[in-house]
Amino acid sequence: MGGGNHGRRVTFLRWASRAASEYLYPARCICCRSARPAGMSTAEYVMLADPEGRPRQVFCEKCALDFKKSCDEACRRCRRPVHECECAPEALRAAGVRRAFACFSYAPGQRDRASSRLIYSLKDGRNRDSVNFAAHLLRRRIQLSGVFGGEYTSAVITYAPRGRRNARLHGDHMKRVAALTARLLGCEFADAFSNRASGEQKKRDLYGREHDAAMSICLSKGADLAGRRAIIIDDVITSGATLGACVDLARDAGAGEIAVFALAKTAR
Numbered sequence: 001m002g003g004g005n006h007g008r009r010v011t012f013l014r015w016a017s018r019a020a021s022e023y024l025y026p027a028r029c030i031c032c033r034s035a036r037p038a039g040m041s042t043a044e045y046v047m048l049a050d051p052e053g054r055p056r057q058v059f060c061e062k063c064a065l066d067f068k069k070s071c072d073e074a075c076r077r078c079r080r081p082v083h084e085c086e087c088a089p090e091a092l093r094a095a096g097v098r099r100a101f102a103c104f105s106y107a108p109g110q111r112d113r114a115s116s117r118l119i120y121s122l123k124d125g126r127n128r129d130s131v132n133f134a135a136h137l138l139r140r141r142i143q144l145s146g147v148f149g150g151e152y153t154s155a156v157i158t159y160a161p162r163g164r165r166n167a168r169l170h171g172d173h174m175k176r177v178a179a180l181t182a183r184l185l186g187c188e189f190a191d192a193f194s195n196r197a198s199g200e201q202k203k204r205d206l207y208g209r210e211h212d213a214a215m216s217i218c219l220s221k222g223a224d225l226a227g228r229r230a231i232i233i234d235d236v237i238t239s240g241a242t243l244g245a246c247v248d249l250a251r252d253a254g255a256g257e258i259a260v261f262a263l264a265k266t267a268r
């Protein structure tokens with residue numbers, strides 16, 4: 001520790017850089033990037049605290065309403081809203097995972113939906129607010145899920161990594177989200193997997209691509225999951241192949257109980 005003086009300086013610098021970036025890039029809706037009208041909409045998950053603890057609006061009113069719809073969309077199998085659904089797709093069940101948790105529904109073709117725009121904004125890697133918001137959503141979902149009998153603070157949180165090429169171009173958004181989620185929950189974060197995919201695959205459908213991508217995920221050198229409870233997170237669950245591959249690897253590495261969470265489940 002560098003003492004109080006150092007701590008105060010860091011806090012001040014954080015505040016100053018924040019103030020500077022807000023001045024240069026005024027706060028905007030994390031979905032549509034339109035300027036955010038002040039003082040409306042109070043849906044709790046639309047708010048985030050800034051570093052000083054003040055609640056901050058991250059969605060415009062239109063996107064907030066549309067996003068809420070994506071959270072409430074009914075699962076076709078269990079009829080529950082996505083944010084309460086625990087249905088695991090086939091590839092995850094094959095990996096021995098019976099419950100899969102997500103926060104909202106994602107429709108890949110519908111580019112104008114707030115849910116799609118949030119996912120693009122994350123993948124694009126330039127918007128800190130979307131990472132922040134995604135981590136807060138996952139924290140809430142993990143806390144409400146009851147996994148590990150609520151004893152997730154001893155768990156290690158890791159993520160399904162992005163292919164090498166995209167990670168180089170845009171960074172790995174789920175690495176940032178997972179690290180922040182772990183911090184919010186007071187859990188350990190681990191970079192447990194690597195992804196050798198070049199990212200140059202335009203063939204087949206969404207499911208075929210996910211299957212191919214899942215095949216290129218491997219355990220990172222030095223990943224230590226032995227005897228640990230693991231929470232593995234991803235942005236979107238489509239076929240479940242990606243998370244299924246991670247679960248298999250984690251189990252091979254000796255992980256104990258494993259739970260999977262995603263920001264979204266693909267509507268089908």
Ligand SMILES: [Zn+2]
Pocket residue numbers: 029030031032033034059060061062063064
């Ligand atoms: Zn908006």
Ligand SMILES: [Zn+2]
Pocket residue numbers: 075076077078079080085086087
């Ligand atoms: Zn369901």
